[in-house]
Amino acid sequence: FNKIKEGLSKTRHAFMEKVEKLVSRRKIDEEFYEELEEILIMADVGVNTVMQLMDELRDEVKKRKIEDAEELRPVLKEKLRELMKAEQFPMNIQEKGLTVIMVVGVNGVGKTTTIGKLAYKYKNEGKKVLLAAGDTFRAGAIEQLEVWGKRAGVEVIKHQAGSDPAAVVYDAIQAAKARNVNLLLCDTAGRLHNKTNLMEELNKVYRVIKREIPGAPHEVLLVLDATTGQNALSQAKLFGQAAGVTGLVLTKLDGTAKGGIVIAIQNELSLPVKFVGVGEKMDDLQVFDPQEFVEALFA
Ligand code: GDP
Numbered sequence: 001f002n003k004i005k006e007g008l009s010k011t012r013h014a015f016m017e018k019v020e021k022l023v024s025r026r027k028i029d030e031e032f033y034e035e036l037e038e039i040l041i042m043a044d045v046g047v048n049t050v051m052q053l054m055d056e057l058r059d060e061v062k063k064r065k066i067e068d069a070e071e072l073r074p075v076l077k078e079k080l081r082e083l084m085k086a087e088q089f090p091m092n093i094q095e096k097g098l099t100v101i102m103v104v105g106v107n108g109v110g111k112t113t114t115i116g117k118l119a120y121k122y123k124n125e126g127k128k129v130l131l132a133a134g135d136t137f138r139a140g141a142i143e144q145l146e147v148w149g150k151r152a153g154v155e156v157i158k159h160q161a162g163s164d165p166a167a168v169v170y171d172a173i174q175a176a177k178a179r180n181v182n183l184l185l186c187d188t189a190g191r192l193h194n195k196t197n198l199m200e201e202l203n204k205v206y207r208v209i210k211r212e213i214p215g216a217p218h219e220v221l222l223v224l225d226a227t228t229g230q231n232a233l234s235q236a237k238l239f240g241q242a243a244g245v246t247g248l249v250l251t252k253l254d255g256t257a258k259g260g261i262v263i264a265i266q267n268e269l270s271l272p273v274k275f276v277g278v279g280e281k282m283d284d285l286q287v288f289d290p291q292e293f294v295e296a297l298f299a
Contacts (some may be wrong), residue, residue: 009257026264046264110251116148132172251277
């Protein structure tokens with residue numbers, strides 16, 4: 001809990017400070033609602049979600065006949081809790097045999113770092129992990145993945161830069177089978193220009209995995225950069241349609257005061273957030289717990 005609390009500190013300070021100041025004025029009038037709306041928008045909670053939240057708050061105030069704004073703080077927390085959905089969505093990791101996870105996302109969002117962190121996490125849980133260097137396009141991507149592989153103490157299957165990513169992943173699957181690997185994490189390219197090509201490339205990788213291992217890929221994780229706010233939301237929509245995404249990883253939560261984006265994503269997309277990144281180090285990846293998130297925001 002402390003880790004997520006720390007990771008959220010920029011958001012919490014910006015958000016709670018303003019909320020505290022607002023409720024200390026005590027009076028709930030039109031101006032109060034407008035300011036609260038503004039605070040939520042500034043935290044990147046997203047227009048649609050904010051509108052929904054404001055409607056619900058107004059209803060609650062009427063229903064409970066709340067007059068003192070101080071009393072609104074717990075109501076706000078309760079409403080956020082409801083928006084965040086109660087469930088956690090655990091990773092689909094097979095008890096036996098090989099689990100294959102594809103990791104997708106735009107360059108710079110923290111994809112390679114996240115793969116390194118995941119490798120470290122699952123290795124520590126006693127799994128045999130292998131990485132596939134499927135971003136053969138971006139200069140330095142293969143080397144960067146190797147650095148993370150070394151740090152986490154796991155091997156990397158790679159080809160030359162510019163080669164066919166589907167062929168790399170195919171080789172990695174054969175190596176995983178031969179070496180009794182439990183978990184194969186596949187990196188992929190994230191160039192944004194020439195989108196059609198990228199989506200075709202991702203689909204080809206997807207099909208190779210599906211053909212080689214029944215039931216795979218077990219997860220397709222889309223990595224999003226929380227500091228890009230509403231952009232993250234549109235990337236989720238773009239990739240969600242094309243690449244068979246099953247879950248989200250939101251990185252750099254520690255670097256933004258706009259952590260409200262997590263609330264917008266939970267509320268507006270049907271994709272679950274599975275992990276959040278709260279720093280650059282190997283153990284700075286947290287399993288996402290929606291209720292804990294709200295708790296940390298108000299802590
Ligand atoms: P990729 O292009 O998507 O593979 O992105 P990288 O993994 O290379 O990450 C881009 C930058 O974001 C690097 O400087 C990482 O250290 C940084 N980064 C990744 N995840 C996090 C995070 O959760 N918090 C912070 N503060 N930085 C992160």
